[in-house]
Amino acid sequence: MTEIIVLFVIKKIGIAVAGETLKLAKPLLANKAEFKKAELVTALPVNMKLIKDELEVINAFLKELGMNGCKGEVVETWVRQVRRLAHDMEDVVDEFMYVIGKNKERESRAYVKKIIKKPKPLFSLDEIATKADRINRQLMELSKRLGRWTQPILSGSSIPATNYDTEQQLYLPGHDYSITDAELVGIDKNRQTLIESLCLEDCSLRIIAVWGMGGLGKSTLVNNVDKNEATVSNFNCRAWLSISQSCRVHDIWRNMLKELCGKESREFDAENMSSTELKVELTKILDQKRYLIILDDVWLATDFLKIREVLVDNGLGSRVIITTRIEEVASIAEDGCKISLEPLDNHDAWLLFCRKAFPKTEDHICPQELQQCGMDIIEKCDGLPFALVAIGSLLSFKSKNNKDWRLFYNQLISEIHNNENLNRVEKILNLSYKHPPNHLKYCFLYCAMFPEDYLIHRKRLIRLWISEGFIEQKGACSLEDVAEGYLAELVQRSMLQVVARNSFDRVQCLRMHDIVRELAISQSKKESFCTIYDDTHGVAQVGLDSRRVSVLRCNNDIRSSIDPSRLHTFIAFDTTMTLSSWSSFIFSESKYLNVLDLSGLPIETIPYSVGELFNLRFLCLNDTNVKEFPKSVMKLRNLQTLSLERTQLLNFPRGFSNLKKLRHLLVWKLVDATYKSLNNWESMEPFEGLWDLKELRYLNEVRATKAFVAKLGNLSQLRSLCITYVRSSHCVQLCNSLSKMQHLTRLNIRASNEDELLLLDDFTLSNPLEKLELLTVNPVARLAEFSDLTELRLTRVYTGPWLYFRANWFPNLNKAVLWDLQQVKQIFIQEGALANLHYLHIDSLMELHDIPVGIEFLGSVKEAYFTRMHSDFVRNLRTGKISHIPKVHWSIQGVSADLTELANLPGASNRTNTNPEWRILGGSGWVFI
Structure with a gap:
């Protein structure tokens, strides 16, 4: 995954050395008298381009490593060093862009008038140029080291290449079934549906899809039906084909021919047949028979469409069964022929677990003293049959005492990583993570930062992704729309579970499966992507190299466990955290922060030093007691999301309209928890220049004033608006302003009181509304x-x-x-x-x-x-x-x-x-x- 951060940095350098940026930097770079290291400063753009070129070559090499599946300590150490330098270079680029931006401000007359004393900058070009030069030299050394140490290994045979195709063979149906038909639990309904789909009297070719996340037992279900002679005896020929992530249609057709012909395949030299010859021969065979083809673990719809070229519809009632983790692939089947597998409920999960853990006990009864620990294991497996079978089978060989079982449970995730009888669970689940395109991998890992069983709300997650820079602009689509597409894709790939949808059928909240989350946390720590701080059971082990920290429980000073200077994201879920455990370094040392989420913490003030967080894009203070902002908040020129829901802060300091990059401004205070009054919430007072924040997409909630209503139409990019305390005198101008909003899809209008009559007869919108909430209209x-x-x-x-x-x-x-x-x-x-x-x-x-x-x-x-x-x-x-x-x-x-x-x-x-x-x-x- 290191190539993701490398590619990310390459793009950032590309922006920094683009013509428009260098045009702004040129006067600053030319002023050599100000610099102690003038030559390095002058050479800074060249050095950055050299680093970009070197990283592009490294990125190509990392892709090759990934494709070949090469492993080994030397390779992993080299990759880790590349990742560290890429992170360092990301910080240098951020510093460079900050200095250029500050210089542009100084040149403006407005800035000169407002500032009497020139403030000391956070960074100097001398420092930035020195860092870039050091990184350039270290990259050169890394490239030489690659030749000295990794090349002999990569060209030799001491480190076996592993990929999906070779690993998958260990888990194919028929190779290693650890569960017998008699032990199958909770599949009766799906098995009956599958059998009925196979036995339909319809003589046309039918595609049947069995889909769900990895480990739910898709292949087990299909294999069980495939072995039922009463069901499959009506088919003249059958074939079971496993489809790899790197699907090669020629190989699939060749294996299909071998399976269909059996002993007769000796008549064909399938190994040496071309794709055209295979297609002709298969079409000829299948055209005359009622066939059943099972395509196990299909990852791409396009792969199936290629394979399907030989699957002729001969009018004999042939069937094709697809198992897949991808909803898009499952959609190939008709609605009546799609079987969606879900995790087992607690009752069936317990039955399956006990059957594997106590195979020799009468009725597979769990002893009383082991029941609580057994239930804890069931909860951790979260209804995943593959995990239940693997863990239950392993426990069947352990002594039946609570002490040993509790020790096993406390080390369960470590066991999944390291125990050879359990790491196949990790490999099966990790296949979902290895396959998606790069842009989805960071988005997926980010979800592991939320606590176990946490309901992740779509809007919050999307805003976080945008602030982290994971979302790229695509044509005319907004960043929010692109992010929604990413989220939908993760759901379709069964990597995240939908808990609820809204009235638009969009995901409202979702969660990660417990075991999937633990594996994602492990991968995140390995990649220095993020670490989860939880010292509930003592000292928390947090990587000092981590860029993102999620605090689930903090009883001690977190400062000693992380490197604040490298921190880019800090999210606190422990609302009992003391101020001293984090505030001493967050505002003073973590100057590269992109995301700061302090929701629910018992804080009343924000220090003046918050203005030094030059890179901050996401600031969330929901459910805190913060009453006011320091004036330094106006320096947060990169801020995109500001969330102040259920706080005491409703007024902003002068100059807040300088935060031109704001996309989401969410401010309101609950004043009537009974919801009996019309205005249960208090809304923010519109500050001077609010209407000049042209990037705003979401504005909730704002009080109506004559000046604001008149200029509201300037916010033409708004998608969602909640405007409160509206009076009848505002209506004409409000209608006029709303008519200018071409992208508005959600509108909430609330009158000033219950007797206020709002006449909105002239209310028209060029864009169709999706959601409308009116109070007293x-x-x-x-x-x-x-x-x-x-x-x-x-x-x-x-x-x-x-x-x-x-x-x-x-x-x-x-x-x-x-x-x-x-x-x-x-x-x-x-x-x-x-x-x-x-x-x-x-x-x-x-x-x-x-x-x-x-x-x-x-x-x-x-x-x-x-x-x-x-x-x-x-x-x-x-x-x-x-x-x-x-x-x-x-x-x-x-x-x-x-x-x-x-x-x-x-x-x-x-x-x-x-x-x-x-x-x-x-x-x-x-x-x-």
Whole structure:
């Protein structure tokens, strides 16, 4: 993976020595009288170009190493030294760009007027030139060292080359099955689905896909069915082919011919046949037979399409089964022929584990004293059958006492790395990591910085990736859109697990599988990418060379465990950390910081020295007690994301508009946790020049003022806007400003109070909105024109008695929330309205006694909430008009005797609940919880 950082630095140097940058640097470099080492300073651009050229050659060599799979201590030591120099050069480039930027500021008249005393710069060109010269010489020495030590090894045979093809042979179906059919657990449903797909009466060629992350048992499932003679006897010929990551179609066709022909293959000289000859022969054979071809572990859809050229649709009911980790590959199959495997639930995981750990015990019962440790192991395996089988099998040979098992559990990850009976688990899972393109590898490893089982929110992760520089601009796509594409690709490759999606079907939050995370942490530490600090059990081992640190638990001074001068990212998850454990070095020594996330820490002030973090791009102070910023924050000219959610800070110092690179500005304070008032949050006051931050994409939340509303249209790149305390006098100008926003997809407008009437009749947008939230605006008919809306929230927006949703209104709406519409007595829904609604929530409509007329037309709704409603409304739910909705949740406003009556409804089952307000209604009957 070292080639990623090398390539990253090559690109940064390319920017630094580009014509536009050197044009700015030329006057500074020419002023030799200011420098102690004038010759080195003058030669700095040349030296940087030489370093870039050398790194390009090294990058090519590293790719060769990766392709050949060469290993060995000498090679790894050399690569580690390359990585260290690449990191050093990254810092030099950052320093150079900083000095050039500061010089440009000094030349501006505005700067001269504001600054009386010339501030001392963080870096001098003398220092930068000296560092670049040293790195250049060290790179030259590394290249010589390559010839002296690594070349003889690479050209010899003492270090075997290992790659996917050779390693994979150890794990192919039929080579080494450590689980028998009798031990299979939790696959009955998927096995039946697979058998039914094979036995369909449809005579056309069918592609069947079995997909999921590595270790879920895709090959085991298919192999189990393939050995079922009753199922496969209807096929005239069968072949099982394992597809490598470096798929060679010629080899696949040759092996297919051998498998299909068996002994008859002697008639063919398959080894010497050309691709054309193989294709002709295979087409001839398969055209006359009902065949079953199994393609195990397909990585690329394009590989399958090439292989498919010989898979003729002969009308005999032939089948092709694909196993894959990649969703894109699985999408080749029709929806009805895609089988998605999921981790085992706790019950099935325990059964499988016990069958392997206690194979000779009657009914495979786990002894009482081992059950807790066994459950801990189950939790760590997180439903992954391959890990459960491997670990259970190994424990079957160990003594059955709690002390030995607990010791094994405490060293589980180390065992997976080093125990020859378990490291195949690591190799199988690592295949997913080795295969993706380089741009995804850093993004994947970054997710390991979050705690175990942590729900990672999409927006936060994307902003972090952007701040780290992992995301490259692609054409007209925004960095956020490119990052979303990267995230989708990681999910499609089964490297991350989706926990929830929003109404747009985008990932809302996700997680890493526990074992996958541990392996990613190990890889990150090896590559000096990041380290995880956790001293829960004593002294934490953190690499001094690490560029990124994630603090999960800190009971001691972290300073002695890291090198602050090399730190680029500091993320704190331990909200009990004392100020003294980190503040003494973060602001004074870690001058290269890109990311600083102090969410939840008990801090009230930010030191003036924060302004020295010249490279800072991401600053998050959510859930802290910070009340104000020092004036030095205006020096953070590279800041892209500033998140101050649920803090005490709502006002900014003068000059904040100088932070021209800001993309995400998120500021609000919760003042009413009951959410009973209209303005539950306080918003930031718009500072002078806020409208000049042309790079802003997300602005949440900002108070409306006459000046801000008038100039809001300048923020033409905004994707998301929440504007609060809007008055009727703002409406005309607000509509005018919003009409200039071509990229806006999410809009939240909140009135100043419940009596304020907002007239937005002139509200038009050139770009279709995806999400709209209005508080105190008369809405529905006008909003129906936004046909691309997928989420709509209306809060206290309407004072009339009837609410209509007419045919063809809101055709793409997935989620609708109607809250506290106090005068609404009836809701009418015509057939054809809200045609794709999945989620409906009606809350606190106390005058609504009857269920919406026409609710039976909402056939796509999967879940409905009717909360804090009148008891008559809840009683009318029994009419049967909502029986088509799988889940209905309801509650009554206040405590009512009607609860007893409702509990006696036909089909109801009831049990005592200390908090009876929430009730769940299932589509097939009443279920009370």
